[in-house]
Amino acid sequence: MSAVPAPAPLSPLPTSSHTPAPPVVLMAAGAGFAVASIYYAQPLLAALGGDLGAGAGGVGLVPTLTQFGYAAGLLLLAPLGDRSDRRTLIAVKAALLTLALLAAGLAPGLPALLAASLVIGLAATLAQDLVPAAAALAAPERRGATVGSVMTGLLMGILLSRVASGLLAAQFGWRSVFFAAALAVAAIGVALWRGLPHIAPTTRLAYGALLASMVALWRRHGALRRAAYAQALLSVGFSAFWSTLALALQARHGLGAAAAGAFGLAGAAGALAAP
Template sequence: MTALFAVAAGVAVGNLYWAQPLLGLIAVDLHVAPATAGWLVTTTQLGYAAAVLLIVPLGDVRDRRRLLPLLSLCCAAALLLCAVAPTIGVLLVGTTLLGLTTVAGPILIALAGDLADEGSRGRAVGTVAAGLLVGILTARTVSGLLAAAAGWRAVFATAAACTVTVAVVLRRALPPLPPKAVLPYPRLIASVPAVALRDRTVRWTLATTALGFAVFSMFWTALTFLLSAPPFAYPVWAIGLFGLVGLAGAAAARTAGRLHDQGRSTAATGVAWLVLLLSYVVAAFAARSVPLLVVAILTLDVAFQTIAILNQTRILRTSHAARTRLNTSYATASFTGAAAGSALATALWPTGGWTAVTTAGLLLSTAALPLWARATRTIGRPAY
């Protein structure tokens, strides 16, 4: 069941990233500037952040055997709208709706946390999260290859077919999953911030989560602009292949889960932040070097995934009854940070290019270290 969750979550979250390698191709086809096409990533992530706040909490009060397939079918409809969009305006609407409906991943991670025992929760969450990462990176790669062969619209049409398949499989494979709580919808949504803010572990972890996703998303958004412009000027399929370098992060995600189960979460998080900072140092010198870019991508993904999994598992262990709502808070912080990172990269690129983006990444990564140190003192050493 954990393996199924990992695959389904990977397919779902991959829908958020189809457009990243396609920005240059879409800009040419729809006759807009590359910076305008960059907002496709931002609108998708903003829609996702809204969805995890308004839809994901339903996982605590609804039968997830029914909820998950329904959400997947709605996501498939949004993907089809993207596939037939005649203008950038319609495509922006489609990507926003796509973000609003692509929320199976957080619900599946919380469900994995529900079904695992205390001693293996980190491994279970890490496995499903590894599936998420593979989905993200595979989406970038497949997107580039498929667009090169059949155009960018075929990417969204194919994703719609895959998402419908996931809906059918989940409906058949999941047993009935009774709700964990009975709350009217307004009270359910109102309880999300209350559940998150009442625990200091959750508060500090959410802060570092948002910052980590901002740094990560800023890099990947800017990388598309870098690789599609001189001196590289790579075609879209070649840009997508760079995503395969980050697959090492999937192994890091599983390792991070085990570190949590062993009580080493806090120390490992600090080391990962240092590695993330070093990855931006390498990236700053990589504007004309593919080998340095590969090193930067590899270290960035390993460090980021370690931070993300340790943060998520730390949050999920604080409550059983509200685990989906806690994951709502985590996902909201994550993709709000990711949207901010994409927006920052889009804003910095026209004036400062790669130098401006990597400088901002260095500053944000450096700022995270004292924040982590403060969180360590607040959380304390035991268990977390």
């Protein structure tokens, strides 16, 4: 079997010599609100099942499809940031995520909610466009701290999304969570469009060649493969715990969405150490 030649490395396109300082707080907030969209539903699963007349297996597909959409978006959409203006890509994904969250809140039944959940996952990869955008805009001596700050926003979104979701659902119902999330993403999307500068593409490679370059990186770097395996297993364990927590608390202890969401506070302190 002949070896497959590796694609040519990505060569940066000419860029301006002056790069404005990135709006770090805005980008951290954007990453947090974007990634939070993946997790809002998890404390609500028991309430979703009761309202939509679906069993545990049915509502369990909600976080499953959201995570599947996110994984597919990382694979298929994230590479577009290398050949597109990230500012435009971020705005498009923010608009798509807003519409998907609204669709989830208006879903008349489980099938519509599942379809919206898949699109939420795809569009929530907006968070993974903001991290490299922060790295591209930061001065070299501030790059690590800047990326760490944006990652703190992302991690806080992961952890506190469940707390906010549980409290809001306990007071106003599960649909209010998706409506509030849509409003927040729409607002942060407009702010990012206005606050971010244009970010020039770093390559002219075609889309197919970009995907092929990831395969070449996977084959070439053993450390990358080990890190990917480790993170995949961590993600599976993390998602399995949170996707079953709300149902278990409801079935065994009679606790609702607010109690399930409060578990997110346990990890919030760790996120603050990211920088």
